[in-house]
Every structure is written in C-alpha cells, then in structure tokens.
Amino acid sequence: MIERRDVFQAIADPTRRIIIIKLSQGPLNITQIGEDLDISKQAIAKHIKILKECGMIVMNQKGREQVCEAQLTQLDEVTDWVTQSRKLWNQRFEKLDQFLASAKK
Amino acid sequence: MIERRDVFQAIADPTRRIIIIKLSQGPLNITQIGEDLDISKQAIAKHIKILKECGMIVMNQKGREQVCEAQLTQLDEVTDWVTQSRKLWNQRFEKLDQFLASAKK
C-alpha cells in the first residue's frame, strides 16, 4: 500500500474533519483540540501529524505548547474535483438527448 | 478500526476518483472501467464494491455484464462540508479585526 498524503486523505476521517472545523475558527493546541473528542491525546497527535503531512495545518511552538493553525487553501482541489465530476454527470443526459434527436430525424 | 462507508471514504482513493470521473460520463461495465487502469480486474471489482457500499454507484445486470452507473448526489455532502469549513476559515480574521477595533477604542 502507498501512504497517501493529500487533501482527500486528510478529510476522509470523521475525527480529522472535526479537527479541521475546530481549527478553521482559530488556532488551538493539541490539548484544546482533544477537549470534547473522546479519544486519547496521543490519537489526536497522530491525526495532527497526518494533517500536517497533508499540508492542511501548520504548527508553531509557543513554550511547551504546539499551536496548530488551519491552512485550508488546498480544499480548492476537492471543490474542483467535485465540480468537475458533477458537471460531467449533469451533462450525461444531454448526450443522450442529442442522440435521440439525431435518431429521430 | 471501523469500516467507514461514506462519500469522503469513496473519494479518498485516487483510483476510485478516476472510476467516478469515468462513470460520470455514462455507465460502463467492470471490464470497460479497468481498460486504461493498470490494475487487475479483481482490484477494480473491489473498488466498485466499496463505491456501491458508499452509495456512489448503482449496478444493473445485463446478460453476463455488470453495468455500473454513477449516483453522484451524495457529493453535495462534500461540497457542504468544504463550504462550511472554508467559510469559518475566512471569517477567522473578522473576529480578530473586531477585537482589535474594540481594543483600540
């Protein structure tokens, strides 16, 4: 298996999506992120590591704290892909209509 | 680990994203899907199984062929989530501005 580190992987996990929503409102340290999440702080740290590797967050040390800040520009990649596939999907009947129109004449 | 079967999981894998784009243009059978993909037909079948379980495609038998058809309405869930997080992320500075404005007076 290949370790995939991209936006799609970043948002695939529900816990990571919660973390992203939290961080989108402002920077937090690891303890704060884990506050109302029912998993160990170590599990949070692992998700943070993945999000960092996916380029979705940036870190900056502040004393003993590790402050995480969201970096959501990459989400455009997701929007673009979704838009493209939905567009193609919506167009799929136009082709059929064209075919039926040409078949009728 | 919990087996997650949702849109986010469906689009997490690059091969599945290619399959979705292909199927968004019209129905195809498993062999056709695998045509220019460099993996075994069994691997394709597994991806199809996952996409089916995620509710992203529907199947209908046609003789010995298994025709797959995209069902992309669920992609709205992705769009909604992305929109929400980006919105919050864009708003994050407004709060800061408000704070600075109130601190100044």
Added chain:
DNA sequence: ATCATATACAACCAAATGGTTGTCAAATAT
C-alpha cells in the same frame, strides 16, 4: 524546589486497505 501540564517517542494491536493469484460458473461468440 516541587508539582503539574504539554507533548514527544516507542511499542503494540486489531482491523481495514489495496492489491495479487487461482478457480469456477454463466453468458456470449465462433
């Protein structure tokens, strides 16, 4: 100076993922 907090690091675990090959049955083509 001591205690508590924040997190890093490592080892471990079960299950999921993404792939492979082999066999078999049914439908289609020659």
Added chain:
DNA sequence: ATATTTGACAACCATTTGGTTGTATATGAT
C-alpha cells in the same frame, strides 16, 4: 459444440490506519 469473455468468490499478502498504553522530557505554575 467449443472457445472466449465477464465477473464472482476465496485465499493470501504487506502496509496503513486508528487506536491504545507506558515512559520520558521540557516548560510553566505554586
């Protein structure tokens, strides 16, 4: 009638995932 194609089913495999616990270390609070 026979050969080919389509795909289902199973077993197998290495790696990743998402979690755990335990230990250690640096920073901050009392």
